[in-house]
Amino acid sequence: MATGEENYDIDALTEKLKAFALTQTKSAAKMDSKTVGKVCKECWPKALQTRVDSSVFPKVMDKTTKSISLENKEQIRKFISEAAIQYDDIKEKSKDFKKHEKFLAEKIIESQLGIKKTEVSKTGAIDRLTDTSKYTGSHKERFDEAGKGKGVEGRVDKVDKSGYVGNYKGQGTYDEKH
Known part of the structure; x- marks a missing residue:
């Protein structure tokens, strides 16, 4: 045949x-x-x-x-x-x-054998999830202004070893007062 x-x-x-x-x-x-x-x-x-x-x-x-x-x-x-x-x-x-x-x-x-098509979300979830204005607290630090993730820098708090408390506003002014 x-x-x-x-x-x-x-x-x-x-x-x-x-x-x-x-x-x-x-x-x-x-x-x-x-x-x-x-x-x-x-x-x-x-x-x-x-x-x-x-x-x-x-x-x-x-x-x-x-x-x-x-x-x-x-x-x-x-x-x-x-x-x-x-x-x-x-x-x-x-x-x-x-x-x-x-x-x-x-x-x-x-046919499109073995080719999987990835489609853009129709719900707009990606835009919503990367919009930093909608996040509060430490979560808003995870993305830059463009909506791109910062990676480890956005998730891990770096320890400031300068000797000052984190929210102290007068850092570096000790010598100026005396």
Whole structure:
């Protein structure tokens, strides 16, 4: 079935899988069962996820390394092909495997695999929390005028070893009076 006549971009698919595998296993060379499961969870329908985990991955994986080699495009083609067969069995039963292969491959290529988007708070909590005019006591010393945290300097009281009490206003005036 996998003859290199796929109707999807195998190179783009391989690169996307390598980049994702690198974020998961620190190796862009292979995908283990856990990584394949995460790809399925992020890209494919839920009904297909269990079938890939129980049927497709064990059938396609290298028996010695228990993984799919991302250097071997034939193994990736076989993985997509077997997943398409399972997808057809779940969804349509149309036996149009090439259409399903393209659909599944493009879902992976177009996805934002492993990329978590950080959004700015819609409630404005950051602005409120860094506004020093709203703090009282020692807490207002934790941020500078721009709202940037001072770090340790804003949290730790430095001991004044000059011999004067902290709120004494006449510090340094002893010699002037005598």
